[in-house]
Amino acid sequence: MLEIVIASSIKVIIVVIAVLTGCAYATYMERKLVAHFQHRIGPLYAGPYGLLQPMADAVKLIFKEDIVPDKVERYTYALAPVISFIPAMLIFAVIPFGKDTSVFGYGIKMVLSDLNIAVLFIFAITSLGIYGIILGGWSSGSKYSLMGGLRSSAQMISYEVSYGLSIIGVILIANTLSLRELVNQQASDSIWFFSHWYVWRQPLGFLLYLTCAIAETNRAPFDLPEAESELVGGYHTEYSSMRFSMFFIGEYANMLAVSAVGATLFFGGWQGPFVNTIPLLGIVWFVLKVFLFMFFYIWLRATFPRFRYDQLMNFGWKILLPLALFNTMLTSLLVALKVI
Amino acid sequence: MSEYLSVLIFIFAGIGIVLLTFWLSYLIRPSHPYPEKDINYECAELPIGTSWIRFNNHFYIFALIFVIFDVEAVFLFPWAVAFGQLGLYALVEVVVFILILFFGLFYAWKKGVLKWV
Numbered sequence: 001m002l003e004i005v006i007a008s009s010i011k012v013i014i015v016v017i018a019v020l021t022g023c024a025y026a027t028y029m030e031r032k033l034v035a036h037f038q039h040r041i042g043p044l045y046a047g048p049y050g051l052l053q054p055m056a057d058a059v060k061l062i063f064k065e066d067i068v069p070d071k072v073e074r075y076t077y078a079l080a081p082v083i084s085f086i087p088a089m090l091i092f093a094v095i096p097f098g099k100d101t102s103v104f105g106y107g108i109k110m111v112l113s114d115l116n117i118a119v120l121f122i123f124a125i126t127s128l129g130i131y132g133i134i135l136g137g138w139s140s141g142s143k144y145s146l147m148g149g150l151r152s153s154a155q156m157i158s159y160e161v162s163y164g165l166s167i168i169g170v171i172l173i174a175n176t177l178s179l180r181e182l183v184n185q186q187a188s189d190s191i192w193f194f195s196h197w198y199v200w201r202q203p204l205g206f207l208l209y210l211t212c213a214i215a216e217t218n219r220a221p222f223d224l225p226e227a228e229s230e231l232v233g234g235y236h237t238e239y240s241s242m243r244f245s246m247f248f249i250g251e252y253a254n255m256l257a258v259s260a261v262g263a264t265l266f267f268g269g270w271q272g273p274f275v276n277t278i279p280l281l282g283i284v285w286f287v288l289k290v291f292l293f294m295f296f297y298i299w300l301r302a303t304f305p306r307f308r309y310d311q312l313m314n315f316g317w318k319i320l321l322p323l324a325l326f327n328t329m330l331t332s333l334l335v336a337l338k339v340i
Numbered sequence: 341m342s343e344y345l346s347v348l349i350f351i352f353a354g355i356g357i358v359l360l361t362f363w364l365s366y367l368i369r370p371s372h373p374y375p376e377k378d379i380n381y382e383c384a385e386l387p388i389g390t391s392w393i394r395f396n397n398h399f400y401i402f403a404l405i406f407v408i409f410d411v412e413a414v415f416l417f418p419w420a421v422a423f424g425q426l427g428l429y430a431l432v433e434v435v436v437f438i439l440i441l442f443f444g445l446f447y448a449w450k451k452g453v454l455k456w457v
Binding site: 005008020061063064065066069086089093094113115120138140142150153157161165171172176177232237238242245246309310313317318325328329332333335336 | 428
């Protein structure tokens with residue numbers, strides 16, 4: 001028992017540090033990439049190529065005064081950033097990030113917690129993030145925050161339905177909810193290492209997942225909650241200092257999490273060439289796939305203008321949801337006929 | 341069981357990080373509140389009335405539709421996991437189920453529920 005607790009504590013610390021560093025450098029990556037897309041240079045002065053910029057930002061945010069306005073509901077106001085931060089991190093508890101290996105003769109599972117209901121767990125935890133946003137918006141005592149929180153939660157619940165349905169196709173083929181099992185099923189020894197990835201058997205499901213994931217994480221072109229031209233800052237208008245950065249880190253952790261889940265479900269997770277001879281290569285492939293997803297997100301942000309709110313709701317309910325239902329039906333028929 | 345234990349440890353680690361950063365920030369940040377600074381933001385005007393304003397009733401309706409469709413997704417997950425072992429019967433049942441959902445969605449659509457005003 002004690003051994004398990006110590007082993008998992010060490011793994012938890014490593015994963016938490018990795019995710020936080022990942023979030024910090026996701027902000028750097030976003031600023032740098034968007035800058036280059038727009039023919040600017042981006043952060044440059046903190047460290048070589050501006051590589052220490054995230055650290056500088058973190059120090060700055062810690063030193064900032066924490067302004068709590070008079071009209072806030074104190075407890076919910078304090079709780080909301082935490083509620084939006086912890087679930088975003090928690091998704092990484094079930095994601096396998098490498099091939100099982102052994103260090104000093106001690107077997108290590110490259111997943112924090114190999115739940116047999118991992119996919120369900122991810123959905124449950126993702127839904128919890130909405131509470132942070134709606135509570136933060138409601139308790140701030142500001143009209144902008146309230147409207148931003150309402151919009152954000154309406155958007156997230158609208159896309160969550162299609163988000164859930166888009167994955168059912170993969171589950172139908174794989175017949176399991178365990179992410180570890182899903183990754184193992186996508187293994188392939190041949191030179192066409194990507195031939196068993198589920199993205200080929202679920203192209204429509206993958207596109208749906210990608211779209212809904214962007215909307216779920218409130219990213220451009222679905223970033224209406226932060227429509228600064230009309231709502232100032234949306235649900236975190238009244239937040240400052242560390243409370244604000246909790247929302248901020250939570251958002252980036254969410255982006256990383258949906259990228260990691262997408263890579264695991266559709267792109268074979270840590271599977272890749274030579275992974276059987278050098279097990280640690282699995283982590284490299286996994287990080288690379290997550291990086292590609294993130295790159296795609298940032299690319300979208302630099303390319304597309306923002307949706308209008310009615311367009312957003314119409315798109316979610318009248319296009320994505322029927323498509324997701326159709327995809328579920330089609331996949332079940334094809335699986336029953338043994339086509340895929 | 342040990343798998344859920346790791347999740348629990350992860351939650352504690354998350355709470356620990358939050359407490360640590362808040363505590364660190366509490367130690368070193370300045371604090372100079374004064375009445376003007378603590379007013380809620382409303383484009384530099386004094387806020388008018390309460391912030392809990394009336395909002396569009398449609399948010400509520402969308403929440404209701406969401407509950408229906410999310411519960412239905414909960415029904416579909418166990419079916420999808422067991423699909424390999426279930427026969428043709430389960431397939432037909434679920435196709436009928438999804439068709440009913442389609443019908444419900446189109447009913448709501450025609451009723452104008454999905455129209456954002």
